[in-house]
Amino acid sequence: MAHTHNHSTKIDFTFPAGAKSLLLGGIALGVICLALTFFMFDDALHTRFWTNYLHNTVFFTGIAFMSLFIYCAFTTAYAGWHTVMKRVWESYSQFLIVGLILMLPLVAGVFLHWHHLYHWTDTSLMDPANPEYDHILAGKSGFLNKYWYGFGTVIILGVYVLFANRLRSLSIKEDENGTSDWSYHQKMRNWAAAFLPIAGFTSAALIWQWVMSIDAHWYSTMFAWYATASWGCAAFALTILTLIYLKSLGYFENMTDEHLHDLGKYLFAFSIFWTYLWFSQFMLIWYSNNGEETTYFYTRVHQYPVLWYANLAVNFLLPFFVLMRNSTKRKYGTLVFTSILVLIGHWWDYFMMIKPGALHTAHEALGHGHHGDHAEGHHDAAAHGADHAADHGAEALTHVANNTEDIAHAVEHASTFEAGFTLPGLLELGTMLGFLSLFLYVALNQLTKAKLEPQKDPYYEESLHHHV
Amino acid sequence: MVTDSKEVFYGLYDDEEDLLVAVQRAKNAHLDIMDVYTPFPVHGLDPILGLSESRLHIAGFVYGATGTLTAFLFMTWVFTRDWPIIFGGKPYWSVPAFIPITFELTVLFAAIGMVVSFYTVCGLAPGVENPILDDRITDDKFCIAFQTNGFSSSEMNNLKGFFKSTGASKVSTKVI
Numbered sequence: 286m287a288h289t290h291n292h293s294t295k296i297d298f299t300f301p302a303g304a305k306s307l308l309l310g311g312i313a314l315g316v317i318c319l320a321l322t323f324f325m326f327d328d329a330l331h332t333r334f335w336t337n338y339l340h341n342t343v344f345f346t347g348i349a350f351m352s353l354f355i356y357c358a359f360t361t362a363y364a365g366w367h368t369v370m371k372r373v374w375e376s377y378s379q380f381l382i383v384g385l386i387l388m389l390p391l392v393a394g395v396f397l398h399w400h401h402l403y404h405w406t407d408t409s410l411m412d413p414a415n416p417e418y419d420h421i422l423a424g425k426s427g428f429l430n431k432y433w434y435g436f437g438t439v440i441i442l443g444v445y446v447l448f449a450n451r452l453r454s455l456s457i458k459e460d461e462n463g464t465s466d467w468s469y470h471q472k473m474r475n476w477a478a479a480f481l482p483i484a485g486f487t488s489a490a491l492i493w494q495w496v497m498s499i500d501a502h503w504y505s506t507m508f509a510w511y512a513t514a515s516w517g518c519a520a521f522a523l524t525i526l527t528l529i530y531l532k533s534l535g536y537f538e539n540m541t542d543e544h545l546h547d548l549g550k551y552l553f554a555f556s557i558f559w560t561y562l563w564f565s566q567f568m569l570i571w572y573s574n575n576g577e578e579t580t581y582f583y584t585r586v587h588q589y590p591v592l593w594y595a596n597l598a599v600n601f602l603l604p605f606f607v608l609m610r611n612s613t614k615r616k617y618g619t620l621v622f623t624s625i626l627v628l629i630g631h632w633w634d635y636f637m638m639i640k641p642g643a644l645h646t647a648h649e650a651l652g653h654g655h656h657g658d659h660a661e662g663h664h665d666a667a668a669h670g671a672d673h674a675a676d677h678g679a680e681a682l683t684h685v686a687n688n689t690e691d692i693a694h695a696v697e698h699a700s701t702f703e704a705g706f707t708l709p710g711l712l713e714l715g716t717m718l719g720f721l722s723l724f725l726y727v728a729l730n731q732l733t734k735a736k737l738e739p740q741k742d743p744y745y746e747e748s749l750h751h752h753v
Numbered sequence: 754m755v756t757d758s759k760e761v762f763y764g765l766y767d768d769e770e771d772l773l774v775a776v777q778r779a780k781n782a783h784l785d786i787m788d789v790y791t792p793f794p795v796h797g798l799d800p801i802l803g804l805s806e807s808r809l810h811i812a813g814f815v816y817g818a819t820g821t822l823t824a825f826l827f828m829t830w831v832f833t834r835d836w837p838i839i840f841g842g843k844p845y846w847s848v849p850a851f852i853p854i855t856f857e858l859t860v861l862f863a864a865i866g867m868v869v870s871f872y873t874v875c876g877l878a879p880g881v882e883n884p885i886l887d888d889r890i891t892d893d894k895f896c897i898a899f900q901t902n903g904f905s906s907s908e909m910n911n912l913k914g915f916f917k918s919t920g921a922s923k924v925s926t927k928v929i
Contacts, residue, residue, distance in 0.1 A: 564849075564852060567849065568849050568850075568852065568853075571849050572841065572843075572849075572850065574841060574842065609814070611806070611810075752796040752797065
């Protein structure tokens with residue numbers, strides 16, 4: 286059979302000037318949207334700004350993390366099919382250092398009370414002498430505290446950055462002076478295998494801290510898996526889009542429909558895996574009907590129905606039915622269509638993990654002490670009631686509202702549509718495009734720094750002959 | 754029952770690359786291949802032979818969808834019409850509780866349906882004896898077979914020449 290592989294393929298990537306300016310424009314758009322959110326369309330606590338910032342930082346850092354994880358899993362599993370395009374995942378994983386830097390303001394915010402995303406940052410609630418003493422938060426304070434948040438984020442992400450850099454530099458060194466003793470690959474395999482258990486345990490801790498602790502009273506043992514699977518789907522979708530873009534520029538000639546077919550299968554499979562986790566988490570809580578657990582879903586199903594049902598439609602029904610057939614995984618049109626929607630769909634999924642809880646926390650903080658609007662401000666307190674048995678009204682008069690206008694605003698909108706929370710608004714989309722541009726800018730810039738295809742990798746030849 | 758016996762003239766190759774080249778040459782020479790037998794799936798063979806994609810997966814989808822509907826509609830009927838029971842304060846028609854069983858029946862129907870279809874299409878069943886040209890086809894040899902009922906000696910010589918020129922390691926005739 287005639288295998289026609291082009292060994293003199295274009296392997297030196299140059300960042301197209303047009304793409305560069307487009308991405309820089311996207312970054313500027315993101316900065317403008319964040320600034321507009323902060324200065325013009327926000328409450329006194331800047332909840333919308335901080336949730337948007339957290340949402341996008343977590344989402345794109347997660348994509349970088351999952352790219353590194355997938356890369357390490359494939360390396361450990363002696364996989365060879367992906368070798369021709371593995372530099373894309375290497376370059377994605379280089380975004381982790383940017384993610385670490387982007388997390389620093391959030392960490393500083395927890396220490397300096399710049400934001401009130403997390404209910405547990407109010408340590409006065411953990412003082413038994415406080416009439417509002419919250420025994421649940423007090424019980425979790427060993428993990429939900431600023432030191433765990435700060436040092437956990439910096440150290441764990443720091444370790445990820447270390448692994449990403451180590452694997453990347455070994456891979457590039459292999460290009461320069463790799464020989465057939467495969468010593469570089471052996472070292473990469475050791476680093477990759479070491480990363481898997483570290484990633485498995487620590488990513489859960491990060492997700493609990495960053496996302497799940499927004500709903501500080503609530504917890505789910507499925508949550509870390511579910512959130513990681515969401516990152517995984519997004520990572521595969523973005524990989525497919527980047528590869529098809531690079532192919533359209535004439536790169537990756539050796540990356541054929543066969544490779545795209547496998548990436549499509551991964552997108553399909555991860556979407557089903559995500560659905561499995563999403564549903565398992567929902568059904569166990571729905572079935573056991575335990576008040577402190579169901580409040581999470583009660584809020585989302587009843588107050589955010591569009592987010593809730595569209596999430597399932599876009600992230601499960603769409604990839605399931607579109608990517609089920611063989612041929613749709615081999616056509617650019619269907620792959621691009623599905624990947625774009627799934628990427629937005631999982632961004633949307635994170636939106637729903639973060640926004641309702643943060644809005645609730647903001648309502649509580651802002652509505653706190655505003656006696657007259659107490660009932661309305663805590664309209665969803667029924668679901669939350671078990672944990673808030675302490676009567677807010679009793680000590681309300683002792684607190685002085687420092688910004689009556691904002692409080693009135695927050696309370697008035699408590700049970701109705703709230704831009705940027707009930708649905709992503711234009712500012713959210715602009716911020717998302719900004720972060721996406723930053724991510725792609727970093728990734729494409731990294732691609733210029735090494736050969737696009739690792740031609741000295743022991744599995745390179747196997748990858749060229751990949752056949753589904 | 755009358756069975757038409759087939760005269761089969763076949764050649765064995767030692768390597769799948771030789772086989773692929775030979776099949777391509779047979780196609781180019783418009784030789785009418787009856788079938789090709791290999792001990793494992795050979796990548797790239799189907800397109801050369803001009804085989805169309807299997808439709809088994811379409812059947813699988815239909816079986817799976819049948820399972821989905823069967824499970825879901827049956828549970829709906831049982832719990833809303835036939836024998837409504839309240840479980841844990843949930844409504845009679847509790848869709849989330851139906852999902853796991855619906856999923857299981859989808860998988861079960863698809864799996865059993867596809868196995869039965871596959872066996873039927875291939876003429877396989879317990880106790881069925883299938884003629885085999887050469888035992889080593891199931892081990893390490895790759896076989897191209899031609900049906901030669903009523904072939905003239907010049908046609909046979911043509912096939913012999915084909916096997917010789919493409920490097921078949923063994924050539925033989927068998928009536929099956």
